[in-house]
Amino acid sequence: MDRARLSVDRNSPVPLYFQVAQQLEAAIDSGKLEHGSLLGNEIDLADALGLSRPTMRQAIQSLVDKGLLVRRRGVGTQVVHTRVRRPLELSSLYDDLSETGQRPGTALLGLEREPAEGRVAEALGLPVGTEVLRVDRLRSAQGAPIARMRNHLPLEVVGEESVREALESGGLYALLRARGVRMHSARQTVGARAADAAEAAQLAEEEGAPLLTMERVTFDERGRAVEFGSHLYRASRYSFEFSLLARG
């Protein structure tokens, strides 16, 4: 029932509610706030920090949205009992692997312009034949291949300048962010199929081995498709793991 030490810095440019949310989250992560324990009521918390109740509520709400806290009217706000891992986020595989500590290796298999064909043109919303940049990469971890990743990028989104260098030092999403793209949402399809001979050779599997497939179109805030990916993962070495929150 220990109290987390909270404080706010009114001279900081960081919003007050965000400072509080960060500290609460850190307290939960570190175990200072135990799972299942009740926070004090909102008014007392706000008073203790010299904040108004709406500001305190905003801090709490952001953690409720993340699934770290649960509110029940008439009862109070408590830390969730079960550790909720991050909900599924818009991120590239590279980011996923980096965050979990596995050092991904990248081999850039190909980088070239090509005219967009049916499926690619449709996904990107471009006229058939528009030139786009195609990127083929092989991802591996601990010395063994994990995935063959193919992306198509509109030239007006990324240009061609130093794409190679950017991809060799970071992920595709980092490249897009660095190019000023503000990503908004993505549409994904995850399926499975058997490997053909060429894919099997690339991924060190046998022909006919099950592969996980993932297709994704990413959109920016203006609704422009900024990336189309069609990726193959070795089912024997990779699976997608993620959390969902109940609709609230």
Add this chain to the structure above:
Amino acid sequence: MDRARLSVDRNSPVPLYFQVAQQLEAAIDSGKLEHGSLLGNEIDLADALGLSRPTMRQAIQSLVDKGLLVRRRGVGTQVVHTRVRRPLELSSLYDDLSETGQRPGTALLGLEREPAEGRVAEALGLPVGTEVLRVDRLRSAQGAPIARMRNHLPLEVVGEESVREALESGGLYALLRARGVRMHSARQTVGARAADAAEAAQLAEEEGAPLLTMERVTFDERGRAVEFGSHLYRASRYSFEFSLLARG
């Protein structure tokens, strides 16, 4: 640049911000608010409805969280250009299929108590040997099998009474909701593997055919595991499709 007709009913028990959010969402869905069009500024909107600005903001914020609106400081709030489909939600396959209009058929293959073994016990957080309810179902659409679904449920969560009837009339999540379970989050793993002989026979595939696998543990608000599912989907007939929103 048409204006959507908005109004609020102050005698309704439905919160004002929610009434506004519903009407805005309906206007977007129906096309009355065009993709990419700017909403008026928050203060004018609030005045027009006789609401305070925070209430109007709350309505807008809920749609931003759904990915339907985009706010930019100094610019305004606009309807997203691209249709964002529902982000991935906590729902059962049955619910998924119903919502997209495909009538799923269900065959209840088995319903029995059994002691929880290693993997099941671990996922549900129960001592090995605790009796749980095991449900095996075969899902099909348009006459052909799609998935073999296996769920393990703690007896204290569902009891045993009229489980069969409930599962024959609705999905597993509907059953849980009807039992008063308030679901909070779930942890999922999606992978792939080759079908063995028995699975192939059940799903009308050939042995060695690629299958999509999905394992899920669902937790309620108290952090109790209320369901463990391990499901197999025919990769030739089914894939997971979902939207993601950028972290924001």
Add this chain to the structure above:
DNA sequence: GAGTGGTCTAGACCACTCG
């Protein structure tokens, strides 16, 4: 400089849960 959203305040009343 004008207009927008982002943040914040100091109150208020209500609905719900629990003892």
Add this chain to the structure above:
DNA sequence: GAGTGGTCTAGACCACTCT
């Protein structure tokens, strides 16, 4: 009945974007 979160108001000042 006491305590909690849910909703709502009527302001305020700031940071950012655009022209």
